[in-house]
Amino acid sequence: MSILHNYISKKELKRNMFLKNESRLILSFYKYFCITELKKFRDEIYKKFFQYNILGRVYISNEGINAQISIPIHNYTIFKKFLYQFHPVLNNLRINKTFNINNANAFWLLSVKIKKYIVNDGIKNPLFKFENVGLYIKAEKVNLMLNDKKTIFIDMRNSYEYAIGHFPNAIEIKSKTFREQLKNVIKVMNYAKDKNIVMYCTGGIRCEKATSWMIFNGFKHIYHIEGGIIGYINEAKKKRLPIHFQGSNFVFDNRMSEKISEDIISVCKQCNQPSDNYVNCIFNLCHLLFIQCHNCAVSFKNCCSSECMKHI
Numbered sequence: 001m002s003i004l005h006n007y008i009s010k011k012e013l014k015r016n017m018f019l020k021n022e023s024r025l026i027l028s029f030y031k032y033f034c035i036t037e038l039k040k041f042r043d044e045i046y047k048k049f050f051q052y053n054i055l056g057r058v059y060i061s062n063e064g065i066n067a068q069i070s071i072p073i074h075n076y077t078i079f080k081k082f083l084y085q086f087h088p089v090l091n092n093l094r095i096n097k098t099f100n101i102n103n104a105n106a107f108w109l110l111s112v113k114i115k116k117y118i119v120n121d122g123i124k125n126p127l128f129k130f131e132n133v134g135l136y137i138k139a140e141k142v143n144l145m146l147n148d149k150k151t152i153f154i155d156m157r158n159s160y161e162y163a164i165g166h167f168p169n170a171i172e173i174k175s176k177t178f179r180e181q182l183k184n185v186i187k188v189m190n191y192a193k194d195k196n197i198v199m200y201c202t203g204g205i206r207c208e209k210a211t212s213w214m215i216f217n218g219f220k221h222i223y224h225i226e227g228g229i230i231g232y233i234n235e236a237k238k239k240r241l242p243i244h245f246q247g248s249n250f251v252f253d254n255r256m257s258e259k260i261s262e263d264i265i266s267v268c269k270q271c272n273q274p275s276d277n278y279v280n281c282i283f284n285l286c287h288l289l290f291i292q293c294h295n296c297a298v299s300f301k302n303c304c305s306s307e308c309m310k311h312i
Helices: 010-020 038-051 073-086 139-146 159-164 178-188 205-216 228-238 294-299
Strands: 024-032 055-061 064-072 110-114 135-137 151-155 196-200 221-225 246-250 257-259 278-280 289-291
Touching: 024 073, 024 205, 038 055, 038 073, 038 110, 064 073, 135 139, 139 151, 139 196, 139 228, 159 246, 159 289, 178 205, 196 205, 196 228, 205 221, 221 228, 228 246
Parallel strands: 055 110, 135 221, 151 196, 196 221
Antiparallel strands: 024 064, 055 064, 246 257, 278 289
16 A cells, blocks of 8 residues: 655655755646545545655645645656646646746645645635636736726735735735635725726635635626736746736745845834845744844844744
8 A cells, every 4th residue: 555645754855855956846736626536636646746756735625726836847747747637627727837947945745635625715605606706817918907097906915925025006905814805805895896906816826716706795897817926927027028016926835935026125024124034933932924134133043032032
């Protein structure tokens, strides 16, 4: 019987990854569709991903699949062929690639988990059916709509993601979780039910569900950026279009962020000087995620406060 889980410690896996120093692509993809035989689906994904030396995290549920992974460059073509043939719905699935290659340290283990939701929306209304979604728009249309003063852009990411980078004049729906944000966005935007609204997130998975929720609540002209921020950047680069995203894009792996423009729109938590460097407080009982510049990292010994410094 094959082992379908990691049997080496995370510490050892991390050390091995840094020693290899191999060129890897960082990818993300998602698809909302009905999966019935969850364990069978999960096991087949795990076996193939393990075979292709894929690292990262994959969530599988009855509502679909959501993955953030890294893969050796030489395995990408065969991986894509497998994914497209694995299930009819996944044929020609959009796969977002990172902006930079050689990011070998983004992930150091493979985790494929069955979840209740691939994105926990917290929606309790039994009448809500996740079917009608907003219209997809690509980079060229995004840039046109950014110049339209009557169009509203809404950032459907958490506040700590918005802090280091976003589109100009995009509205932040203050929140710590996507569940909280879906509740708040209807209240905050109630005045704009007849306006053109463009929603976006990192890779598209959250804003796709959010557009459906907005339409369900009576909003009439809802759009979302195909592939999210990552899709927009890649499309704009491919077509040599101006890139209007300002700052850095927060990512949920060891890198924390990817720089998109030279703008630094956030500040260090401790000295209030410009910085977009996210870290976790080194004191494990705190482990706060916060922005810290290099000078304060030295002064506070990688801690978020003098209080935490006392415990180091």
